[in-house]
Amino acid sequence: xxxxxxxxxxxxxxxxxxxxxxxDRRLVTMVGVxxxxxxxxxxxLSAASIAGMxxxxxxxxxxxxxxxxxxxxxxxxxxxxxxxVIIRKLGPRIHLSVIVLLWGAVMIGFGxxxxxxxxxxxxxxxxxxxxxxxxxxxxxxxxxxxxxxxGKRYSVFYIIGCVASAFAGILAxxxxxxxxxxxxxxxxxxxxxxxxxxxxxxxxxxxxxxxFPDSDRVSWNFLDAREKAYIIARVQADRGDATVTAFSMSKxxxxxxxxxxxxxALIFFxxxxxxxxxxxxxxxxxxxxxxxxxxxxxxxxPIIVFNxxxxxxxxxxxxxxxxxxxxxxxxxxxxxxxxxxxxAAMAYQANNIRGQWKRAFxxxxxxxxxxxxxxxxxxxxxxxxxACMACCGLTIILVGILDTLFYFKNKAAxxxxxxxxxxxxxxxxxxxxxx
Numbered sequence: 001x002x003x004x005x006x007x008x009x010x011x012x013x014x015x016x017x018x019x020x021x022x023x024d025r026r027l028v029t030m031v032g033v034x035x036x037x038x039x040x041x042x043x044x045l046s047a048a049s050i051a052g053m054x055x056x057x058x059x060x061x062x063x064x065x066x067x068x069x070x071x072x073x074x075x076x077x078x079x080x081x082x083x084x085v086i087i088r089k090l091g092p093r094i095h096l097s098v099i100v101l102l103w104g105a106v107m108i109g110f111g112x113x114x115x116x117x118x119x120x121x122x123x124x125x126x127x128x129x130x131x132x133x134x135x136x137x138x139x140x141x142x143x144x145x146x147x148x149x150x151g152k153r154y155s156v157f158y159i160i161g162c163v164a165s166a167f168a169g170i171l172a173x174x175x176x177x178x179x180x181x182x183x184x185x186x187x188x189x190x191x192x193x194x195x196x197x198x199x200x201x202x203x204x205x206x207x208x209x210x211x212f213p214d215s216d217r218v219s220w221n222f223l224d225a226r227e228k229a230y231i232i233a234r235v236q237a238d239r240g241d242a243t244v245t246a247f248s249m250s251k252x253x254x255x256x257x258x259x260x261x262x263x264x265a266l267i268f269f270x271x272x273x274x275x276x277x278x279x280x281x282x283x284x285x286x287x288x289x290x291x292x293x294x295x296x297x298x299x300x301x302p303i304i305v306f307n308x309x310x311x312x313x314x315x316x317x318x319x320x321x322x323x324x325x326x327x328x329x330x331x332x333x334x335x336x337x338x339x340x341x342x343x344a345a346m347a348y349q350a351n352n353i354r355g356q357w358k359r360a361f362x363x364x365x366x367x368x369x370x371x372x373x374x375x376x377x378x379x380x381x382x383x384x385x386x387a388c389m390a391c392c393g394l395t396i397i398l399v400g401i402l403d404t405l406f407y408f409k410n411k412a413a414x415x416x417x418x419x420x421x422x423x424x425x426x427x428x429x430x431x432x433x434x435x
Contacts, residue, residue: 016234019227023144023210026222028153030208031137032160034100037198038133039161040168044194047172048187056185057116083132084139084360085247091217092140093209095132101202102129107195111188139363142350143212144231146238147434151347158343168194214244239431244356255361263402264349264362265369267304270391270398271341272369301399301435304344311337312392319385334388341395348399351434352406354421406433 053059087095106126113119141157142150172190179186210219213231223231236242245251255261310333317330346366353362410432412418420431 016230019223019230020149022223022227023231024153024156026208027141027144027210028156029160030205030210031096031141032157033201034096034133034205035137035157035161037100037104037194037201038130040171040194040198044168044172044190047169048190051172051176051187051190052179052185053187056187057113057119059116083136084364085252086132087136087139088212088244088247088360091211091215092136093206093211093217093219096136096209097202097206099129099133100205101199104195104198104202107191107198110191110195111184135364135366138346138350138366139360140212142359142363143214143235143242143356146234147351150350151343154343154346154350158339158346212244214242239354241354241356241359252361255355255358256365258358260352260402260405261349261358261362261365263398264345264352265365267348267395267398268342268345268366269369270308270395271338271345273388273391301348301403304341304348304399305396307337307341307344308392308395309337311341312389313337315385315389315392348434354431403435406435409433410435 049059083095103126106122106129109122110119113122137157138154141153145153171194175189175193176186178184178189178193181189184192207220210222211217213223213228213235232242314330314333314335314337318327318334321327321330349362349366350359353359409418409420413420413432420433
């Protein structure tokens with residue numbers, strides 16, 4: 001009898017792993033691909049700049065900086081964060097695929113602008129269309145996995161985007177060679193072709209994206225009702241918030257009274273200040289500042305601290321070493337530290353909150369402050385380095401404060417003195433913070 005029970009338990013565990021792998025292959029891969037085109041479309045401004053756009057559109061002085069701000073301002077639309085509410089109403093397939101299709105159409109339009117202010121206006125439209133993408137992806141992923149699984153999925157999601165978008169520079173360099181075709185300069189073809197690719201991927205997303213595990217909407221060739229019930233049961237056992245309560249604006253906004261939410265947001269702000277500075281200005285620094293040619297041009301708080309130290313070291317090398325080869329080596333430290341912290345910061349907040357609507361609010365504020373980090377990036381070279389170094393220090397301080405708070409809260413909960421994150425309708429007595 002016991003032997004039969006063991007076989008039954010092993011079989012159920014094996015089936016559960018198969019279900020999780022199916023979710024990984026379908027959900028994480030698809031949102032990673034969409035994030036890839038988001039990164040590609042977000043950073044191709046720098047590639048186009050060194051391909052002749054700055055000269056043709058007369059992007060002198062602050063005119064290069066201004067067009068990047070409207071697309072970063074997209075994140076400010078997240079207060080009070082309608083996107084993470086809308087995705088619950090419309091479903092990810094419609095919400096995300098329409099967003100991607102619209103911004104792809106705008107990208108094509110970039111290839112036909114005649115004046116710099118037309119470019120800035122289109123960047124504003126792009127920002128409006130992109131506004132709901134990243135927080136919706138962060139929120140969607142968090143609903144399918146337990147707390148200690150979601151960090152790995154955030155990392156894979158981010159790595160898919162980064163690895164694929166790393167080839168965006170090579171693609172852009174190839175598209176530059178279309179210079180003169182149809183009487184269009186090379187930088188225009190960068191926007192046109194990449195915009196067309198974005199629209200194609202939007203249609204693929206409408207076909208392959210999956211809905212929330214608790215949704216009754218059908219996802220093509222995906223989990224059946226029994227398999228989705230397994231997912232819901234796992235999440236409920238882990239953090240007790242798999243059940244979606246009725247939306248209430250007061251409950252949604254009440255999450256903003258928790259100071260930890262803003263701590264997570266500030267950590268992400270500091271991280272994206274550096275990652276956006278790298279994305280927008282690194283090709284120009286390599287080209288003009290170092291003399292390289294166009295073609296070359298369970299996560300815990302301690303991981304975030306390590307990444308910031310790595311980034312700080314890279315910043316010092318880039319800023320003050322005399323040898324350009326060594327400075328270029330410092331770029332790798334700087335980029336590795338900044339970009340590694342994006343999934344780390346997302347997992348840090350996802351591990352330490354409960355409740356569907358609080359999770360939705362936190363996803364939006366996190367990404368919202370990330371957008372402010374992009375605006376805060378200083379366009380001047382040395383002041384920009386100083387700002388990034390200050391962000392490294394602030395991140396280390398914030399993680400220290402939060403981890404200390406979490407340590408004492410966990411100890412108090414172990415003694416039975418408090419119940420952590422118990423302000424939700426379905427509090428869970430064994431919930432503990434992740435340091």
